[in-house]
Amino acid sequence: xRGASFFYLSLKYFSKMKKILTTLIxxxxxxxxxxxxxxxxxxxxxxxxxxxxxxxxxxxYFHQNPxxxxxxxxxxxxxxxxxxxxxxxxxxxxxxxxxxxxxxTGKPGPVVALRADMDALPVTERNSLPFVSKVKATxxxxxxxxxxxxxHDSHMSMLMAVAEILSKNKAELRGAVKFIFQPAEEGxxxxxxxxxxxxxxxxxxxxxxxxxxxxxxxxxSLLPSGTLNYKAGALMAAxxxxxxxxxxxxxxxxxPWDSVDPVVVASQVVTGLQTIVSRQTELTRDAAxxxxxxxxxxxxxxxxxEEAMLQGTIRTFGPDMQKKVHExxxxxxxxxxxxxxxxxxxxxxxxxxxxxxxxxxxxxxxPSLAKAAxxxxxxxxxxxxxxxxxxxxxxxxPGFFFFLGAYPKEMNLEKQPTxxxxxxxxxxxxxxxxxxxxxxxxxxxxxxxx
Numbered sequence: 001x002r003g004a005s006f007f008y009l010s011l012k013y014f015s016k017m018k019k020i021l022t023t024l025i026x027x028x029x030x031x032x033x034x035x036x037x038x039x040x041x042x043x044x045x046x047x048x049x050x051x052x053x054x055x056x057x058x059x060x061y062f063h064q065n066p067x068x069x070x071x072x073x074x075x076x077x078x079x080x081x082x083x084x085x086x087x088x089x090x091x092x093x094x095x096x097x098x099x100x101x102x103x104x105t106g107k108p109g110p111v112v113a114l115r116a117d118m119d120a121l122p123v124t125e126r127n128s129l130p131f132v133s134k135v136k137a138t139x140x141x142x143x144x145x146x147x148x149x150x151x152h153d154s155h156m157s158m159l160m161a162v163a164e165i166l167s168k169n170k171a172e173l174r175g176a177v178k179f180i181f182q183p184a185e186e187g188x189x190x191x192x193x194x195x196x197x198x199x200x201x202x203x204x205x206x207x208x209x210x211x212x213x214x215x216x217x218x219x220x221s222l223l224p225s226g227t228l229n230y231k232a233g234a235l236m237a238a239x240x241x242x243x244x245x246x247x248x249x250x251x252x253x254x255x256p257w258d259s260v261d262p263v264v265v266a267s268q269v270v271t272g273l274q275t276i277v278s279r280q281t282e283l284t285r286d287a288a289x290x291x292x293x294x295x296x297x298x299x300x301x302x303x304x305x306e307e308a309m310l311q312g313t314i315r316t317f318g319p320d321m322q323k324k325v326h327e328x329x330x331x332x333x334x335x336x337x338x339x340x341x342x343x344x345x346x347x348x349x350x351x352x353x354x355x356x357x358x359x360x361x362x363x364x365x366x367p368s369l370a371k372a373a374x375x376x377x378x379x380x381x382x383x384x385x386x387x388x389x390x391x392x393x394x395x396x397x398p399g400f401f402f403f404l405g406a407y408p409k410e411m412n413l414e415k416q417p418t419x420x421x422x423x424x425x426x427x428x429x430x431x432x433x434x435x436x437x438x439x440x441x442x443x444x445x446x447x448x449x450x
Contacts (some may be wrong), residue, residue, distance in 0.1 A: 001386050036372075041367070044436075048161065049432055051164070081161060087389065098182050098200060102209075103163070108174065110212040115182055116181055117152045120149070121186055122137065122146060123145060123420065125145060151424075155217070183199070198389060202252075215365075216393075218362060221416055221419060221426050225332075228377065229381045229432065230378075230401075234357075237385045239313055241314075244344055265336065271335050276288075276328040289316075290315075291411065317354050366378070368440040
């Protein structure tokens with residue numbers, strides 16, 4: 001999941017939205033939508049519970065052996081070998097290091113896809129877990145630790161369990177299931193693009209046979225363990241990159257009047273960009289975030305450099321807001337630079353579109369989440385400004401993406417380590433809820449009355 005610090009989104013809305021969900025589920029025509037038989041559901045849930053030790057074992061293996069985006073060679077090979085052992089049709093590698101497997105029941109029915117992401121992050125782990133990652137790698141020219149600091153290790157493990165359970169029950173299912181293990185969700189350098197979900201789509205993973213609906217989940221360290229959390233429509237933001245090069249005139253640090261100081265100009269640009277969101281956009285209509293996360297200029301304290309470089313991200317939920325923010329960034333940077341005698345070159349990179357849950361599909365599948373976790377543990381949440389390249393799949397077929405809470409209920413929420421940090425951790429007890437949820441959205445969709 002793209003972003004430096006995971007969402008604090010649901011904290012103040014949590015109780016309120018739980019009440020809304022309870023009311024919503026009460027009005028949904030559940031019996032007409034969720035069609036997995038009680039006997040089959042019971043058997044699937046029992047098998048899921050029995051697999052808990054293995055899911056945890058897989059997760060810990062992946063956690064100790066993390067690999068960066070587009071470098072998931074051992075991870076992909078491990079998963080491909082496992083899926084072949086289930087008797088599935090396996091394609092590997094796909095989109096460089098990904099894996100796609102097909103469970104074909106041989107009976108008429110829909111083709112459902114399930115997706116898990118595989119890559120880790122350039123983060124040095126700091127906790128004291130017995131399975132802590134000690135892997136090192138080079139990223140951006142620097143040596144760094146490598147860590148599953150966003151929970152992708154758990155996603156793979158849960159989907160492996162789902163693949164085994166559904167394979168065991170093939171005779172009672174209909175249609176087909178595609179299991180998509182996707183690399184490079186956390187993104188790659190522009191020179192490696194396209195990658196991840198975008199490349200998988202281009203390589204045809206949603207075709208032959210054609211996928212009718214796709215489901216995915218993301219574990220969330222800031223929501224109570226075992227809860228399922230979702231929203232129809234825009235769930236996660238689109239993310240774009242922005243690079244701004246400020247070119248001025250260098251000088252001795254003792255005589256700044258001889259310079260056109262790009263450091264000062266870049267500082268003014270950073271401040272100016274914040275007024276785009278706070279003063280130039282109608283946030284009641286659509287949210288937006290502009291973050292500058294990198295500011296580089298100069299190599300010595302007493303030399304005013306010629307150039308400064310800013311790098312950041314833009315997050316929006318709709319195309320109109322995206323277009324407006326892009327235009328405002330271009331105008332703000334160039335005019336501030338011009339006012340000081342400098343120049344600004346703005347490079348905007350379209351990265352991930354917004355993650356938008358299909359309204360009809362979400363309405364149909366919400367009861368499946370309630371069956372998996374109990375309605376008291378399912379919550380409608382507000383949109384989050386993090387991004388997910390699951391959105392590329394949703395651009396092609398209806399998709400439903402939801403969050404699995406994974407912090408222990410007895411833990412102080414304010415102290416819970418967040419995603420993309422060295423202290424990140426999750427409650428392994430939540431995994432079976434995720435397994436059940438993925439199974440039930442799949443089987444319920446298979447047996448929907450059209």
